[in-house]
Amino acid sequence: MSTARVQTKLMGNLFDFAVVCESQSIGAAQIEEGINEIKRIETLFTTFSDTSLTNEVNRMAGITPVEVTDEFFNLVSRAQKISELTHGYFDLSYGSVDTNFWNFNQKMDKLPDKHEARKSVALINYRNIILDEKNKTVFLRKKGMRIGFGGIGKGYAADCATRVMKESGVESGIVNASGDLNAWGSQEDGTLWTIGIADPNLRNTCFSTLNITNKSIATSGNYEKFVRIDNQLYSHTINPQTGYPIRGIKSVTVITSNAELADAMATPISIMGVNEGLHFINQINGIECILVDDANKLYVSNNINLIA
Numbered sequence: 001m002s003t004a005r006v007q008t009k010l011m012g013n014l015f016d017f018a019v020v021c022e023s024q025s026i027g028a029a030q031i032e033e034g035i036n037e038i039k040r041i042e043t044l045f046t047t048f049s050d051t052s053l054t055n056e057v058n059r060m061a062g063i064t065p066v067e068v069t070d071e072f073f074n075l076v077s078r079a080q081k082i083s084e085l086t087h088g089y090f091d092l093s094y095g096s097v098d099t100n101f102w103n104f105n106q107k108m109d110k111l112p113d114k115h116e117a118r119k120s121v122a123l124i125n126y127r128n129i130i131l132d133e134k135n136k137t138v139f140l141r142k143k144g145m146r147i148g149f150g151g152i153g154k155g156y157a158a159d160c161a162t163r164v165m166k167e168s169g170v171e172s173g174i175v176n177a178s179g180d181l182n183a184w185g186s187q188e189d190g191t192l193w194t195i196g197i198a199d200p201n202l203r204n205t206c207f208s209t210l211n212i213t214n215k216s217i218a219t220s221g222n223y224e225k226f227v228r229i230d231n232q233l234y235s236h237t238i239n240p241q242t243g244y245p246i247r248g249i250k251s252v253t254v255i256t257s258n259a260e261l262a263d264a265m266a267t268p269i270s271i272m273g274v275n276e277g278l279h280f281i282n283q284i285n286g287i288e289c290i291l292v293d294d295a296n297k298l299y300v301s302n303n304i305n306l307i308a
Contacts, residue, residue: 001020001021001022001188002020002021002022002023002024002027002188003018003019003020003021003027003187003188004017004018004019004021004024004026004027004028004030004031005017005018006028006031006035008035010035010038010039010042010157010177011038011041011042011046011153011154011157011177012048013154013177013178014178015035015038015175015176015177015178016174016175016176016181017031017034017035017161017165017173017174017175017176018173018174019031019165019170019172019173019174020170020171020172020173020185020186020187020188021170029168030165030168030169030170030173031165033164033165033168034161034162034164034165034175035161036164037157037160037161037163037164038157038160038161038177041153041156041157041160042157044069044071044072045072045075045149045153045156047095047146047148053066053068053069053072054147054148054149057138057139057140057147058095058140058145058146058147060139060140061140061141061142061143061144061145061146062140062141062142062143062144062145063143064139065130065132065135065137065138065139066137066138066139067135067136067137068136068137068138069136070136072138073131073133073136073137073138075149075152075156076092076129076131076138076147077131077133078260079092079126079149079152079264080092080126080129080131082152082261082264082265082268083126084126086265086268086280088125088126088240088241089239089240089241089267089268089271089272090151090152090264090265090267090268091124091125091126091240092126092129092147092148092149092151092152093123093124093125093126093128093129093140093145093146093147094124094148094150094151094238094240095146095147095148095150096121096123096124096144096145096146097120097121097124097238097240109229110229111229111234111244114242114243114244116243117242117243117244118242118243119243120243121238121240121241121242121243123142123144123145123146124240128140128141128142128145129141129145129147151263151264151267152260152263152264153263154177154178154180154259154263155177155180155216155218155258155259155260155261155262155263155264156259156260156263157177158175158176158177158180158181158182158216158259158260158263159182159216159258159259159260161175162175162182162184162259166184170185171184171185172184172185172186172187173185174193175259177259179198179218179219179220180216180217180218180219180259180262180263181195181216181217181218181259182215182216182258182259183195183212183213183214183215183216183217184213184214185213185214186213191211192211192212192213193211193212193213194209194210194211195209195210195211195212195217196208196209197209197210197219197253197290197306198219198221198251200221200250200251200292201250201296207292207298208306209306210255210305210306212255215255215256215257216255216256216257216258216259216261216262217253217254217255217259217262218253218254218259218262218263218265218266219251219252219253219254219266220237220251220252220266220267220270221250221251221252227245232247234246234247235247235270237267237270237271239271240271246270246271246273247294248273248274248293248294249269249270249273249274249277249291249292249293249294250292250293250294250296251290251291251292252266252269252270252277252289252290252291253266253289253290253291254266254269254281254287254288254289255287255288255289255290255304256286256287256288257286257287261287262287265281265287265289268280269281269289269291274291274293274299277289277291278291278299278301281301282301282302288300288301288302288303288304289301289304290304290306
């Protein structure tokens with residue numbers, strides 16, 4: 001047995017694939033099936049193509065419901081359930097945020113007025129995403145609303161690629177969608193996969209590792225995109241209730257059963273903060289998290305076993 005590895009750019013992000021296989025040629029073909037599946041997902045859910053279903057729903061905001069595929073409808077439906085669970089801290093209509101208002105470029109040297117900030121997120125409200133189960137339609141109630149799958153799409157794509165690769169015969173592998181990953185089976189030597197937890201202060205290094213199998217992990221950090229104002233670092237993640245960037249947490253890592261859920265949970269926990277985020281996660285079976293705050297203090301939820 002050997003391990004085939006491929007790294008490529010998909011959905012605007014770097015994806016890493018690894019499969020334990022009988023030969024490099026077989027492994028490459030199995031990975032290619034996963035890559036093609038992710039390309040299919042991107043075509044369906046992207047906001048960078050005028051012909052995508054996502055943009056059709058957005059164009060018809062405040063006008064009329066849009067009939068969508070079962071796959072599209074079901075992902076939106078699951079996202080709505082996560083919105084309810086997280087009290088709106090996860091919200092597909094986050095796509096409505098005024099990106100010109102929050103551009104997080106180097107020219108941004110002061111925070112905006114709080115009233116103006118709140119106005120910039122006024123259209124974010126998952127309750128205004130109306131689903132019709134019978135007719136399989138999605139309707140955005142207010143004109144100007146937009147949905148986007150940036151907070152769940154990479155995880156969903158990783159899950160879909162994993163399923164396709166398993167169907168092609170991959171018994172052990174990893175799909176890593178820029179920090180949203182699935183790992184199943186074992187390494188060539190039979191040991192569990194060792195996954196590094198990124199150090200938010202040195203993003204190309206790890207501060208600890210986890211040994212896992214048949215698990216999904218998503219990591220989100222303020223090092224990905226931020227602005228520094230008056231010696232304070234402000235993450236690109238906006239609290240949809242205040243319109244202001246979050247502070248307090250440098251990094252969130254979520255461990256659960258599928259990459260879609262792990263991906264979707266990372267942002268809400270970041271917004272909640274350390275105490276509320278840990279309390280929230282500790283109430284839910286089958287999901288754990290690791291947090292690093294602005295003072296570099298490490299926090300873990302119940303049942304986490306980190307390896308230094």
